[in-house]
Amino acid sequence: MKKSKRKFFQQQLKKLNESEKKQLYKRAANLRKASQVGAMNRKHSFRSKIDHRSNWDNVTNFEKKKKAPKMDIDDWALKVLEEEGIQTLRETCRHREDLGEYSEKHYGMIEEVMPAECLVYSEGSDVRCIIGPEFSMTQKSDLAVGDNVYFSYSKHGTAVLHSVEQRKSCISRPDPTKAGIERVTAANVDKAVIVAAIKRPELRPSLIDRYLIAAQKGGVEPVICVNKIDLINDSAREKEMEILKAYQEIGLDVVECSAENGSGLYELKKSLASSRSVFVGHSGTGKTSLLNRLCPNVDAQTGSVHNGTGLGRHTTKNSKLYQIENNIWIIDTPGIREFGLWDMNPDDLKWYFEEFDYFAENCRYSDCSHTHEPGCAVKQAVQSGDISRTRYESYLRILETISKNSS
Numbered sequence: 567m568k569k570s571k572r573k574f575f576q577q578q579l580k581k582l583n584e585s586e587k588k589q590l591y592k593r594a595a596n597l598r599k600a601s602q603v604g605a606m607n608r609k610h611s612f613r614s615k616i617d618h619r620s621n622w623d624n625v626t627n628f629e630k631k632k633k634a635p636k637m638d639i640d641d642w643a644l645k646v647l648e649e650e651g652i653q654t655l656r657e658t659c660r661h662r663e664d665l666g667e668y669s670e671k672h673y674g675m676i677e678e679v680m681p682a683e684c685l686v687y688s689e690g691s692d693v694r695c696i697i698g699p700e701f702s703m704t705q706k707s708d709l710a711v712g713d714n715v716y717f718s719y720s721k722h723g724t725a726v727l728h729s730v731e732q733r734k735s736c737i738s739r740p741d742p743t744k745a746g747i748e749r750v751t752a753a754n755v756d757k758a759v760i761v762a763a764i765k766r767p768e769l770r771p772s773l774i775d776r777y778l779i780a781a782q783k784g785g786v787e788p789v790i791c792v793n794k795i796d797l798i799n800d801s802a803r804e805k806e807m808e809i810l811k812a813y814q815e816i817g818l819d820v821v822e823c824s825a826e827n828g829s830g831l832y833e834l835k836k837s838l839a840s841s842r843s844v845f846v847g848h849s850g851t852g853k854t855s856l857l858n859r860l861c862p863n864v865d866a867q868t869g870s871v872h873n874g875t876g877l878g879r880h881t882t883k884n885s886k887l888y889q890i891e892n893n894i895w896i897i898d899t900p901g902i903r904e905f906g907l908w909d910m911n912p913d914d915l916k917w918y919f920e921e922f923d924y925f926a927e928n929c930r931y932s933d934c935s936h937t938h939e940p941g942c943a944v945k946q947a948v949q950s951g952d953i954s955r956t957r958y959e960s961y962l963r964i965l966e967t968i969s970k971n972s973s
Contacts (some may be wrong), residue, residue, distance in 0.1 A: 572644060579643065594642035672725075676713045676753075677887040684727060686715060687887070693717070696728040710736065710750035711885040711897050735785040737777075737844055740906045748908050751885060752886045752897045753845035758786045759838070759896075761847035761856065764806050764822075765797040770848060771809060772960040776905045777846055778818075779918045779964075783908075786844075789819045789837055793852040796824040812954030816921050825855035833852065835860060835894070842895040844885075849901030856899050861890040919961050921953055937962065 582590060637645075674688030684691045695717045697709065709929050714731040733753045741747040752758075758781040774790060781788040790813055795803055803822075810820050819837055823830025834856070845853040885899045891906055916922055916936055922944050926934065930941025936958075947953040 569627075590638060590643050590646060593647050598637070598639065598642045608890075620670055635831065668913075671718055672715045674717065675887070676709065676711050676715055678711060678884055679709050680884065684709060686717060686725070686727070687889075693725050695725040697727055702838035710753040711887050712736075712755055714754060728878060737780055737784050737786060737846065738861055738908050739780065740834060740908050742906070751846065751899055754842065755786055755844045755897065756841035757789050757838065757845050759789045759791050759834075759845050761791045761793055761845055761851045761853045761970065763794045763848070763851040764792055764803065765794055767848055767850050769806065769831075771956050772963055773848055774813070775957065775960045776907060776964065777906055779910070779915075780905070782918055783910075789821065789843075791821045791823060791834060791856070792822055793825055793856060795829065796826045809956055812921075812957050823856070825852045825859045828859060831856075835890075838890075838894050838896070840893045842897075844897040844899060846899050847901060849903055851901065853901065854898055857888060857890075857896055860896070861888065863900055864888050864890075868924050906971075907964070907968060910920040910968050912965055912972060915961065915965050915968065919957065922961075925953065935965075937965065 578600045579587075579590075593627075594893075612813075672688055672693075674686035674693060677685050677687050677692065678685040682697055684695050684697055686695050695715075709727075709730065710733075713733065715727055716729045717725050717727045719725055733750075735755055736750050737755065737758055738748050738750045741749040758777065760774055760777045760781075762774060778788050790810065791808070792810065799808065807820075807822070814820050821830060821834050821837060823834050825831075845857065847853055885897055886894060887897050889895055913933075913935075916926070922936060925943040925947040926936070928943035929936070929939070931939055934942050934944070936942055936944040944953065948955055948958045
């Protein structure tokens, strides 16, 4: 932080009363803790690099550079003021003070998470809740759409969130901007609908596989939905869908539909009955268009695919929960182009490709990675066509990525 800016925020800090300072330093402590987690992961990664090299002299000068000076708690407090502003801090503190002892607790489910507040569905109504200091610095992991929560009202009528129930399931990935932080996309969902497109953008089995792994890790049942089937004729569709037969063979539901003409939507809706689901997938596959078709009253904003690249444009900015019917809830999520796997050990990846299990019993080595070892029964099954080559190649690509990230 520049000296002039630091001086300004130091002056702002002096204007806070004791209660506001207490809340500020509590937030600062949370922020420092999140930073320390990321630093420990980077340190572990750096040490692993050194262990794989013959001596210290082979480590680059960039890697040997001096550590940045440590920030004390006062520095973190100034950082909170810089990021949130003094007015936001005072508003939150005022609402917290108004509560005193918590008033009657109300139960609800998070529909949308925003900076410093969230939308909660409770007793048939939408309630806008202030996010308390205990969540403010880590809300991307501590709060997620689908969380079941408790909140209370202040004497001025402001709702303040103060506790979250333990999740029964979730879909998550690494935060792309903060190392070592888990970003939860959706919580307490029964099904993850992996929305792909038959065309524009092209089918990406490797991205489907990543979502399948995330669903299995999070205790969520996956469903594959192929949208935009109206873009090709029946004979071409059969050829394009051939690549997805491997998923049907391992027992996954694959639903073909079109948000444009409505075909297949009955089957999709049937698969979502009596459940809370999350729509995930590549940008531009039509997740929000499907949502609008399933429930026209939603009228969520949609975008288009870039004509030149075929890549989707990001239209949905935040995950949001919608009630389609009394027994169907859907969380719409922003489209992505890459999807990382949270807390995945390279040695464990093979267990998420269940079709490997039957053949792996006959591998020469009990700890076979199914990549380079002689006598690998899984590789033999790929050669004979008993295991999908597309799925196996996807396994190799994902294994290479997570091995690099963990080294």
